[in-house]
Amino acid sequence: QSVLTQPPSVSAAPGQKVTISCSGSSSNIGNNYVSWYQQFPGTAPKVLIHDDNKRPSGIPDRFSGSKSGTSATLGITGLHTGDEADYYCATWDSGLNAGEWVFGGGTKLTVL
């Protein structure tokens, strides 16, 4: 079981908007920045959002991040079939051992 909880799957039609939630606790999301990663089958993850809501250069503004309390959300607007991938949230958890990185279980996005 992952420390961070994500829905296993979400789906929406092309052009629509989808949100992916990531729920944690005060030892992780509640007190540390969240990043989001996109992963296509057979490839390495790629950062989409860091520091809760910052986009690296080259990431379109269709992707957004937000956080409230111990939950974070990734939003994707104007969906393309090319957005079909797995999405992971991640953050530092200071309540584990000497501190550890934790990931959500991942959410598979289907663009119908």
Place this chain on the structure above:
Amino acid sequence: QVHLVQSGAEVKKPGASVKVSCKASGYTFTGYYIHWVRQAPGQGLEWMAWINPNSGGTNYAQKFQGRVAMTRDTSISTAYMELSRLRSDDTAVYYCARGIYTSGWHFDYWGQGTLVTVSS
């Protein structure tokens, strides 16, 4: 530009050890932490450890303590992850990733991954 290039796929027997390398280029190797993250077939991402290439300091996930060792060779800008006493459930793709601090930490560049298969 930044690149992390990992060593090739490995097949190991249960109980053996594996050592995976991650060669960095395009930036100052000692200026950024290197993390190791693994992904079992069809599963999610799992953080294993980080190494500070400047000091050699490490931090291991509790799950892997005693079985994993991170080292580096600054002369060739390469980090290593060695996992011992391999079991079948260690079969996974192992990624190295660069840790960067902005307002908080995240992983900005990833290696291509190394498949480690543990099978008798």
